Amino acid sequence: MEGDEIMAKTIEEKQYLVRFRCDTKSHLEVKDENVCLTSCPDKDCTIFCPADVYKWEGDRMHVGYEGCHECGSCRIGCPTDNIKWEYPKGGHGIVFRLA
């Protein structure tokens, strides 16, 4: 196989290699949907989240908590402090196998 094909490039390819034990309930919650819509023109979380968890769908924020690395960046970086951030239930969420 050509080297290029086995090195993950896109975020989708990278995320595919990570093991997740998903909870059925989200550990991330937008506190007030309206704040994202009306008071946050830049929607920084959709850019800096390393797992592409946050996606703006035109009128609301989609939160793909299933792929969260639990780094905490969104909680700290949200300019309007609008993210309720908890740890997933014990044993759930991301499971790093290597580093």
Place this chain on the structure above:
Amino acid sequence: MADKFDVIVVGAGPAGTSCAYTAAKAGLNVLLIERGEYPGSKNVMGGILYRKQLEEIIPEFWKEAPLERPVVEQRFWFLDKESMVTTSYKGLEWGKEPFNNFTVLRAKFDRWFAGKAVEQGALLINETVVTECIVEENRVVGVRTDRPDGDVYADVVVLADGVNSLLGKSLGFHKEWKPDEVALTVMEVLNLPKKTINERFNVSDDQGVSVEIFGDSTQGLLGTAFLYTNKDSLNIGVGTTLSGMIKKKLKPYHLLEYVKEHPMIRPYIEGGETSEYLAHLIPEGGYKSVPRLVGNGVMIVGDAAQFVNAIHREGSNMAMSSGKMAAEAIVRAKELDDFTERTLDSYRKELYNSFIGKDLKKYKDVTHTFEEHPQYFTDYIPMMNKAANSFFTVDGSPKKEKQSRIIKSITEGKGKIAVAKDLYRAWKVMK
């Protein structure tokens, strides 16, 4: 499970496990609580583990710990778009006992380390989130977990709950971190045959290399990229302050791809098979961000206390030493049967007198200074590259003429005074 322990440690990373190990070894009844499936499953680091601080806890640990390679060469690359200035130190003594540092994969290492604490008598409970500290009469007396009937009590609770430390925050020991107090770092583990790694890095099977990469690797932002050799894989990653990442509207995984595709880096990783992608925050606020460390019945250790020396990429060693010091303070408190802040405070005093407090103090203004003055990354590293290029390009002009042209090009662009100021500022914060 007993209802009451001498010590409850929250988090089985390097800090928590060191604390649990030391306390259990001294005969205390220790509960170590980990939220992941196993210790290490939530933990990330670039990969350098220093020998000294772990050796003080487990002598000759390298004979049994799951390590990758002892590092015999530390390289530093100052990157421009299509060039780099490099410096390095290689010493074969680092490849022999007692070694200096090792590359490690944390999911394997942390699991082994927590197992050593269990051997000493600590009780390890995985898959359990501590949701809050139980506080009675201004004193932490235990923790509430997400298990049914999950309240557990202890004389002392040690918060080793990592960079986010929601527990430290909920006790009011620190406010929410600001985006310039943390670095967002992403990395990949790339599988490559041992032989290929050895050839590319000019080492043998039992020798490793660490590369710290500055400049274009963070597109001028305050941060670094790194490339470390494991046994048969490489760790490649990049991190910048979260504030920088936000300001520049950078996607961290795009920055990682930029690093991987960089013409100076690409040849080293070519053909690697990505086996894992990881993101994590590093506490980089330094001395001024260190929270309150001790309260009645409670102490904070490791990343949760912002114990990271970003300049020397030290963190896990500080975590281990702080965990050990906390345990020793608890042992003293146990002898007095007094777990008030006043007694436990011996931990804080010892910590500030140790290399942790002293190193954090030495570099207390570094992050802030470099964040406020990005020219060190944006201007001076490209200048270094241009200077080297013009000095080493044989074009017929005399060397003396070249030297003065190089110096002129640096001072003319910025002005002599500005350059002198920049040099003085850098010296002042690093001295």
